[in-house]
Amino acid sequence: METKYTEVYQNAPVASKEAECEKVSMLLDLVIDGEATSEDQQYFNHHIEDCVSCFESHQKQKLLKGLVCGHLKRVIVPESLAHLIKAKIQETL
Amino acid sequence: MSEQTGKQLSKEEKDARFEAELLPVLDPLYNFAYRLTLDEDDANDLVQETYLKAYRFFDYFEQGTNAKAWLFRILKNSFINEFRKKSKQPAKVDYSEVEGYYNSEDVEGESGVATTTDMRTESVQDLIGDEVASALNALPVDFRTVIILCDLEGFTYEEMAKILDIPIGTVRSRLHRARNSLKEKLEKYAKTMGYNS
Numbered sequence: 383m384e385t386k387y388t389e390v391y392q393n394a395p396v397a398s399k400e401a402e403c404e405k406v407s408m409l410l411d412l413v414i415d416g417e418a419t420s421e422d423q424q425y426f427n428h429h430i431e432d433c434v435s436c437f438e439s440h441q442k443q444k445l446l447k448g449l450v451c452g453h454l455k456r457v458i459v460p461e462s463l464a465h466l467i468k469a470k471i472q473e474t475l
Numbered sequence: 476m477s478e479q480t481g482k483q484l485s486k487e488e489k490d491a492r493f494e495a496e497l498l499p500v501l502d503p504l505y506n507f508a509y510r511l512t513l514d515e516d517d518a519n520d521l522v523q524e525t526y527l528k529a530y531r532f533f534d535y536f537e538q539g540t541n542a543k544a545w546l547f548r549i550l551k552n553s554f555i556n557e558f559r560k561k562s563k564q565p566a567k568v569d570y571s572e573v574e575g576y577y578n579s580e581d582v583e584g585e586s587g588v589a590t591t592t593d594m595r596t597e598s599v600q601d602l603i604g605d606e607v608a609s610a611l612n613a614l615p616v617d618f619r620t621v622i623i624l625c626d627l628e629g630f631t632y633e634e635m636a637k638i639l640d641i642p643i644g645t646v647r648s649r650l651h652r653a654r655n656s657l658k659e660k661l662e663k664y665a666k667t668m669g670y671n672s
Contacts, residue, residue, distance in 0.1 A: 427625065456502075456506050460519065467501075471494075471526070474527065
């Protein structure tokens with residue numbers, strides 16, 4: 383009986399840590415995209431203060447989003463296009 | 476001063492309102508079209524088609540509501556319903572373009588132009604941009620779409636759900652899978668740039 387208790391006691395923190403990390407990884411995109419509730423955001427922030435691997439995942443995901451919004455070149459709209467659209471619309475009844 | 480929609484307006488008034496409300500979206504819309512079709516002419520056609528459709532249905536557009544999301548939705552539907560069938564082939568990446576760029580680097584360096592620190596920084600920015608574009612273009616169009624809508628255009632999940640006609644849960648899972656896919660493609664590159672992965 384005593385051993386059983388010890389086992390449970392030893393396993394419990396590991397299991398809950400895993401569950402916490404899993405929850406945090408589920409929240410990752412929401413947090414990155416500003417879609418998390420403030421409650422989830424707080425939970426997330428609190429967790430990554432102590433968890434190196436989740437902290438790193440967060441950094442990586444931020445970097446990825448930053449690569450797309452900061453480095454993907456925008457194409458330049460052909461000058462004629464706006465005129466063309468206006469002309470077509472004026473013809474349309 | 477009728478508060479009623481379109482029907483009461485003269486053609487001139489309607490056109491003026493249409494241009495004022497919807498033409499400011501031209502730039503993001505064209506960029507979206509280009510990222511979907513990966514071809515400037517196709518993007519041009521798709522955007523024109525979108526604006527003509529929007530004009531036909533302009534009476535149903537509520538003034539002051541999200542014009543950008545409305546146009547993106549029309550464009551995405553046009554792309555799926557008609558355009559995709561017409562286009563010659565599924566999107567492919569043209570690596571030769573990128574290769575050409577890399578190879579021409581040295582040649583340009585010898586042309587006698589003083590390479591300032593600024594210019595070098597700029598060309599590094601260009602290289603990263605090209606790499607991201609290649610990786611993104613290599614994704615299936617559904618994945619590419621959610622990444623563009625979210626990361627480039629800053630739409631919320633709710634707006635994306637409306638544009639794409641899918642539940643928010645599907646937006647989330649698709650975005651998640653899309654990012655994993657993009658991450659995989661960029662990982663090798665990230666390592667060369669000194670980011671551990």
